[in-house]
Every structure is written in C-alpha cells, then in structure tokens.
Amino acid sequence: MYLLIVVIPLVGTLITGLCGRWLGRKGSNFFSTACVVFCFFLALIAFFEVGICGAPCYLSLSPWISSGALNVSWGFMFDSLTTTMLVVITSISSLVHLYSIQYMEYDPHCPRFMSFLEIFTFFMIMLVTADNFVQMFLGWEGVGLASYLLINFWYTRLCANQAAVKALLVNRVGDFGLSLGIFTIFYLFGSVDYEVVFSSASLYSACAIYIFGIPINLLTLIGTFLLIGAVGKSAQLGLHTWLPDAMEGPTPVSALIHAATMVTAGVFLLVRCSPLIELAPNVLFLTTLLGSSTAFFASIVGVFQNDIKRVIAYSTCSQLGYMVFVCGLSYYNVGMFHLVNHAFFKALLFLSAGSVIHALSNEQDMRRMGSLITSLPITYSAMLIGSLSLAGFPFLTGFYSKDLIIEITQISYYSNIYTTFGIFACWFANISVFFTAFYTFRVLFLTFIKNSNSYREPLNSIHEPSTLILIPLIFLAGASIFVGFVTKDLFVGVGSNFWGNAISILPASCNFLEVEFMGVLTKWLPFILSSFGALSAYAISIGSFKNHVDFAYNHWFRKLAFTLNKKLYWDKLYNAFVVSPLMQFGYNISFKNIDRGFVELIGPYGTSKTINEWSSKIIKIQTGQITHYTLFIIFGLCTLLFLLPFWAFLNALIDIRLIAFCFFALFSAWPSKAFLT
Template identity: 65%
Template sequence: MYLLILWLPLLGSIFSGFGGRFLGLKGSSIISVVCVFLSMFLSFVAFYEVGLMGLNYCIVLSPWIEVGILKISWSFLFDSLTVTMLVVITVISSLVHLYSLEYMQNDPHLPRFMSFLEIFTFFMLILVTADNLVQMFVGWEGVGLASYLLINFWFTRLAANQSAIKALVVNRIGDFGLSLGILTAFYIFQSVDYFLIFSLSPLFTNYCLNFGGINISGLTLIGVFLFIGAVGKSAQLGLHTWLPDAMEGPTPVSALIHAATMVTAGVFLLIRFSPLIEFSSTVLNILVVFGSFTAFFAGMSGIFQNDLKRVIAYSTCSQLGYMVFACGISCYNVSIFHLANHAFFKALLFLSAGSVIHALANEQDMRRMGSLIRFLPLTYSLMLIGSLALAGFPFLTGFYSKDFILELAQVTLNKNIHFIEGSFACWLGNLSVFFTAFYSFRLIYLTFVNSANTTRKNILKSHEPSLLMLIPLIVLGFGSIFIGYVGKDLFIGLGTDFWKSSVMILPSNSYSIEAEWLKINLKWLPFVLSTFGIVLATIINITKTHKYLYNIFYRNICFLINKKWYWDVLYNRFVVYPILNFGYSVSFKNLDRGFIELVGPYGFSKIIPIWSYIFSKLQTGQLSHYLFFIVLGVCLFFLIIFNQTQMLIFYSVLIFFI
C-alpha cells in the first residue's frame, strides 16, 4: 500500500505521457486524475496508521550503490513528518489535476501537461519518503527538472523560456550547496542514512574540521550547506529571484509549485534535519536572520506589484520566510504546521486567480480589472477567504500557525538569550504581517471592488468557471477555514506526541509553554497590525489618497520596490555580465582562439610533418636494424627499472648469451 502512494503518480505520468496520442485528451485525463486520487486516498490511510496510531514503517526494496563503505539502498521511511507531507502533496496535487481539466481544456498538449504534473508529484513524494540523503537528492533534482518542464510548458513564449532557465540555473546554486552538505555528512559520519546521522549527531558536537588552520564545527558546516540548498529551493533572500518569474507557466503549475511541492522542499529538508541542526546555534541564528529578512523583503515587494499572480508569489516568499525562521527558533513542529496550513490557502489564492484570468481572457494586470464582484461572486468570496487566512485573520487557518510563530518570536526576544536574532524575528516578522494584509486587500480591491478598468467586451464575457474548477476551489475554501482549527491540538498542542522522533527539539530550545504565558497585548500585536494594513488598503483604494502622497520621495520608493529592489539588475551587472565578458574576452579569444590554437593547430601541427619525415627515414626494412632498436629499447627499459647492481648482472648474462 505504501509503495503504491509513490508508484501511482509515476504510472499515471507514463501512461498519459507516452500514450496520450492514443488515449486522447479524455483518456489521459481520466487515467492521470484517477491515479493521483487513489494516491491521495492511500495517503489518508497512511496518515491514520502512522500519524494517529503511531506505527512507523521503513521499507527496504533493494541495494542500490555499494562502493567500499558507501552502501545505499532503495528504501522508504514513513513517519509522522512524512505522512503529513504526503497528505499535503497528494491533496493539493489531486485538486490541481481536477482543476486543470477545465483550465487547460483548449490546449492541444493537455496529455503532456498532465504527465508533467504527475511526474512533479512523484518526485516530490520520492523526496519526502527517502531515508537517506542520496535518494532524497534524486527527488530534489527531479522536482527541479519537473519545474523546468512545467514553467516552460508553453515553450514558444520567450518569457517562459527565460523564466524556466532562470529557475533551473538559480536552483543549481542551492543544489551545489546541498551536494556539498551530502559529501560533508558522508565524510564525517561515513554514511548517508538518516538514522545513523541523527543518532550520532550528539556525539559530534565538538567535532571540528581544519581548513587552513581554522577549525570549523562539522555539524555547523553540514547545516550551512543544507541551508544553502534550502535557500535555493525555498526562495530565501539572495536566491529568491526565480520564484516571481516562475509565474510564466500555467496557473495550475503555480499553485502546485507554491503550495505543495517545490518551494516546500527546502523547509522540509530543514525540519527533517532538526536532530542535526539543533546542535549548532550558528545555523539556528542564520535561519532566523535570513528567514525574517525574507519575510520582510518579500512582504514589502508585494505591495507595489501589479501582476495578479506575482503578488501571490511574493506572499509565498514571505510565508516561507516565516517557516524558515520558525525552524531557526527551534519550533519545527510549528513550521510544518504553517507549511500544511499555507498549502491550502495559497492553492486557493492561485486557483482563484486562475479563475479570474480564465474569465478575463488571460488578463493578469490588476490595473485592468475591477468590478468583478458582480460577475464572479463565488470566486470573490473564496479569494477573500484565502486573503483573510493569509493575513492571519482570527480563527481562519493562517491565524493558528502564523500568529503562534510570532508569539514564539516574542518569547525569544523577551528571554534575551539570542537578543539580536530574536529582534529580527520579532519585529521584521510583525512588520511583514502589516505588509501581507495590505497587499492582500489591495489585490481584492483592484481585482473585484474598484471600478472596472477593462474593455466592455471582457467584462460582459466574464463568468464563473464550470463545476470542475469550482469543486477544488470550494474544497480549498473549507480547508482554509477549518484545517488550522482541526489540526492545532494534534500538531502543536501542549503535550501532543504526534511527531515522536521525526522532529527533535532540545529542552533548552523549547518555547511553546512560555508562549502561553505571554502578555495579552503582545498576543494582540499581529492582529492589530494586520487590521491596520486592511484599513489602510481600504482607505487608499476608496478615497484615492495615494494621489496626495505623490511626491518625489514617495515616487522613488515606489519605483524601487516595484523593481524588486533591483536584485536582478545587481545580479546581471556584477555576476552575469562579468562572467560573460570573461568567457568571451579571456576564455574564448585569448585561450581557445589564442594560446590553444597557436600551440595546437598552428604550433605542433607544423612540427609533426618534420618528425614524421625523420621517423620515416628510420624505416629501412632491414632486419638487423629492427633487432638493434628492439634490443636498445629493452636495455633502456631495464636501465630505468633496475639499480646499478642488478644492471651489472643483467649485462653479464646478456653478453654471455650473445
């Protein structure tokens, strides 16, 4: 049963991909949807057995690699963390598959699209079920490949080509860091198995590696390399530039990437390696700083974006920052809880955005929308639910996890143990709440409430989607309302033993109990900030007060943020262009066309005919000459091998026989 969860998406991908031409659109669609829904059903059964009944499974299929002490098997681990991710991945993937049947119905390449979606799901399932680093890396790279194929699905568009290549290249940096982490872990622990690494980690807290006379903690080095991998996949500050551009793919792809698969892989990696990261305070501090800066930066960047999907993409980047700095304050259970909650309301937002784009003939600019509340009332209601959940409105799904993360950040600040990191997590995290609420309701006003700013033809043609698109939206809407409340006590309740050994938190790093005794005014702070963001967005959009703020300073700040803080420009100017110039001016012109050609085709090539003429003269055809050269060669050979004493004996014997 457990292996069928993985094999069903793979079989569906093979049948719909290779047999799409024979099965047709309906046949390949039915096969792919049935396979992924069966996988979802089995994931619920696995969640019941493993998560609720407490039965862990480790299934070993066969040996894979055996070289010296490196022994790797195809084996799968099913614990509480794994089955939680299985439910999230398969549920979101199933709803996205169902949604895609209607959204992509006019695309002639629908079988290829469904095949790519299922192979994406399969590789993500491989990633979360692996019980060793190398097998996890297979899923990690497979997810990157599938994201490239899906972002570049409409490969005739230049923007899609550029975005897919950008996602692939930027993620190579993170993948290189992860590969270094795998090699370092193998060097230190002599194994890549999770069980062995996690059980030995407490014994290696004082183990150091020497680089140029500098001692570096081995666990810290592994943690930093793993974090670099997570920075690439989960789009943390520095390697985040690929995520907003990934919107060039079809909307169901965006929903799957942002809610359940690719961007959650980095956070899952950090949570999975909690038994190792817990013993390195340096790595924890790095997670806090980078996560809080990412949440703040992405939240501010989303304010002045005008593309509907790009605004939601920046909100994903911001929420991933919350998950990462929750790992940094050793609240891995809260991080995975927020990951599960975020999957539902983020998939709801993306699929609702797809409904709007579908209704407006592929229009994505929010400035060319408006008044859709009259024509798309159900989509408006569902997107409002998703936006409120994203903003952390009380008693919706996002409230139960995001506000608890901020409460825990307040605890770390009040304890004064990690004052600087706690300040980052607390204040930048709370400011991000304000920005999140502001851009969420700016999106609502520009898209649905404000006056229409599009053509009469588009407005009159806009209508609610069919039932195939509405069912996933309604299911995700209910999930965005109730999942947080239903799962709170199970996942992060005091005294819960749901996670067992899959997540490890040292007693000195546990702040969940202290969060219960936090002052009530500090607990209200996120709600006050989100309310202020909603009110400010309402005032600006109703009264048009932004016209009175239109001075040089305000215009420059807006322009700077709208241009994403010029990260792409800086990368191009200081990284990409110098490398391209080096490749052309130095590598190509001076080395390939210069030194190598002078030495090779125009150097040695002129000497070779001369040497060939000399050697051809030595070919006299007389046997005595050939014997002379053979004996001379043998003597020179033994002259090199033997010492002088042995050479005297050899020459004496040789003279005797001659």
C-alpha cells in the same frame, strides 16, 4: 499500500506521457487525475496509521550503490513527518489535476502537461519518503527538472524560456550546497542513512576540520551546506529571484509549485535534519536572519507589484520566510504547522487568480481589472477566504499558525537565551504582518471592488468558469477555514507527541509553554497590524481620489515605489556583479585562451594548419634537380656518421623503432607532391 503511494504516480506518468496520443485528451486527463486521487486516499490511510495511531513504517527494498565504504539501498520511511507531507502533496496535486482539466481544455498538448504534473508529484513523494540523503537528493533534483519542464511548458514564449532557465540555474546553487552537505555527512559519519546519521549526531558535536589553519566545527559546516540547499529551493533572500518569474508557467503550475511541492522542500529539509541543525547554534542564527529578512523583503516588494500572480508569488516568498525563521528559533513543529496551513490557502489564492485570469482572457494586470464581484461571486468568495486566511483573520486556518509564529518571536524577544535571535525576528515579523495584509487586500480591492477600467461590453460577458474549476476552489476554501482549527492541538498542542522522533529539539530550546501565559495585548498585536494594513489598502486603492493622487505622485514616494516595483534591482545586481563578470571571464579564459587557443592549437585545426605551413616551406626544397638531391643525401649521411659515436646514448632516449619509422615514412612519401601540398 505504502509502496503504492510512490509507484502509482510514476506509472501514471509513463502511461500518460508515452500513450497520450492513444488515450487522447479526455483519457489522459481522467487517468492521471484518478492516479493522484487514489494516492491521496492511500496517504490519508497512511496518515491515520502512522500519525494518529503512532505506527511508523520502514521499507527496505534492494541495494542500490555499493562502492567501498558507501552503501546505499532503496528504502522508504513513513513517519509522522512524511505522512503529513504526503497528505499535503497528494491533496493539492489532486485538486490541481482536476482544475487543469478545464483550464487546459483547449491546449493541444494537454496529455504532456498532465504527464509533467504527475512526474512533479512523483519526485516530491520520492523526496519526502526517502530514508537516506542520496535518495532524497534524487527526488530533490527531480523536482527541479520537473519544475523546468512545467514553467517552460509554453516553450514558444520567450519569457517562459527565460524563467525556466533562470529557475534551473538559480536552484543549481542550492543543489551544489546540498551535495556538499551530503559529502560532508558521509565524510563524518561514514553513512548517508537517516537512522545512522541522526542517532549518532551528538557524538560528533565537537569534531572539527582545519581549513587554512582555522578550526571549523563539522556539524556547523554540514548545517551551513544544508541551509544553502534550503535557501535555493525555498527561495530565501539572495536566491529568491527565480520564484516570481516562475509565474510564466500556466496557473495550475504556479499553484503546485508555490503551495505543496517545490518551495516547501527546503523547509522540509530543515525540519528533517533538525537533529543536525540543533547542534549548530550558528546555523540556527543564520537561519533566523535569512528567514526574517526574506519575510520582510518579500512583503514590502509585494505591495508594489501590479501582476496578480506576482503579488501572490511574493506572498509565498514572505510566508516561506516565516517558516524558515521559526525553524531557526527551534520550533520546527510550528514551521510544519504553518507549511500545512499555507499550502491550502495559497493554493486557493492561486487557483482563484487563475479563475480571474481565465475569465478575463489571460489578463493579469490588476490595474485593468475591477468590478468583478458581481460577475464572479464564487471566485470572489474563494479569494476572500484565502486572503483573510493569509492575513491571519481570527479563526481561519492561517490565523492559528501565523499568529503562533508572531507569539513565538515575542517569547524569543524576552528570552535570555534567544535575545539576539528574537529581536531581529520579532521586529521584521511584525512589520511583515502589516505589509502582508496591505497587499492581500489591495489585490481584493483592485480586482473585485474598485470600478472597472475596462470597457462595458467585455465586462458584461464575463461569467464564472465551469464546475471543474469551481470544485477545487470550494474544497480549498473549506480547508482554509477548518484545517487550522482541526490540526492545531494535534501538531502544536501542549503535550502533543504527534511528531515523535521525526523532530529533534534540545531541552534548552523548549519554551513553548510560555506562549500560553502571554499578555492579551501581545496576542492581539498581529490582528491590530493586519487591520491597519487592510484599512491602508482601502484608503489608497479605492478611497479618496485626491488622497490617492497625492500619495502616488509624491516625489519621494514615486522613487521608492519604482525601486520596489523593480524588486530592489536584484536582477540587475546579479547581472552586473555575477553574470557579466562570469561571462567575461568565460570569454577571456575559456573561449579565447582554451577553445580558440590551446584546443585549436593541438586539435584538428591547429594540426592541419601546422602541417600546411611546414609543407609550404619544405616544398621549396624539392627543386627537381638531381644535384640538389645528391647534396641532401650526402648531408644526411654525414649527419648520421657524426651521431654514430653517440648512438647508445640516443638509443636510450629515443626508441630506434620510432626513428626508423619516421625515416621510412619520410623517404617513401618524398617523391609525391601531394605529401608536401
């Protein structure tokens, strides 16, 4: 049963991709969706057996790589962490497959799209079920490749081409860091198996390597490399620029990438490698710094975006920052809890946005929307539930995990151990709560509540999409209401041992019990900030027109809004300080000096050019007069007689057979004009 969870998506991918023309659109849709839904039910059974009953499963299939000290086998590990991820991946993927049947109905390449969705799911399952770093890296790279194929699905669009290449190249930076981390793990532990590495990590906590005479702790180095990999895949500050541009793909792709698969792979890596990262306090501090900075940056930039999918994309980036910095505070179970909750309400938001875009004939600018509450009541209800859950409205799914993260930052703020960590995370997390509520309700007000800016006739023709689009919205709306309440005590309850050995936390970092003794005002702080954010969004979006004009046309605000609308010019900075210098360096070094320099000199072009130049000079010697030839022969004999006493010395330097061959070739070709021309 466990192996079927991995194999079925691969089989579905091959059959749908290779036999799509024979199966047809309906056959491909049914077969691919059925495969993923079947995997979801198997994942539920595995979750019950492993997570609830506490019976992890380990499968070792066959040797894969055997080279010297490196021995890697095909193996799969099903513990509580793996099965939790499997339920999230397969559930979201099943609903996205079902949603895509109607959304991509008129696309001529629908079988190819379904095949790409399934291979995406397969590689993500491979990533989370691997029992060693090499096999995990295979799934890691496969997810990146599948994301390129999906973002670039509409390959005739230039924007989609650019976004796919950008996602691939930016993620290569993180992939390079992860590969260096795997190399360093093998150098230190002599193995890449999780069981060997994690069980012996504490024995190597004092090992160091000297770089330019400076001692560097090896576990800190490994943790830094792993963090670089997580930063690239989970779009943290610095390597985040690919995530908003990934919206150029179809909306189901956005939901799959942002909710359950690619972007959560980095957080999963941090949680899986917690036995290593816990022993590197500097890495924990850097993780907290990056996560909290990302949460703040993405939330404030999302306020000034006008594309509905880009706003939700920046909210994903912000929520990933929450997950990362809470891992930096050593609360990996809370990070996983928020990952699970976020997957459902973020998929709901993306698919609801896709329903709006589908109804408006691919219009994505919120400024051209409005008054859709009467035309799309079910979509509005779904998006309202997702927005409230994202903002942390009480008793919805997002409330249980997001508010818990804010409370943990308060604990870290007042703790003597985590003062430096907590101050930074606490301030940025609370500010991000306000801006998150602001852009969340701004999307609702501009899209559904505010008076429409379009013509009356197209507005009257808008209607709810078909059942196949509404069914995933209803299921995800239910999950966005109940999942947090149902799983809270299981995942983060006091005394819960659900995660077992899948997560490792040092005893000094266990301050979780203090959350239960916090003041009432501190617990209400996130709700108060969210309420202020929602009221601010209402006042600016659909409040008094005069206030809106005064606010929008204020001189300083316009400059700030323009800067944040351009994402603080991150793309421009990359182009100016990274892309352009590297391109100039490549042109001057690689192209001018190597490709058109050294390589052309010794290559076919340079060889033929040199022969032609020497031939044009030697041809002048061939005058056709016998006296000149006699003179050359006498000169050659005199030269040989002069070199005869030194023959033994020359023979030691140059093989006589080479000299004889050269003389024979020269004199045999000498009478021919073609040799010289």
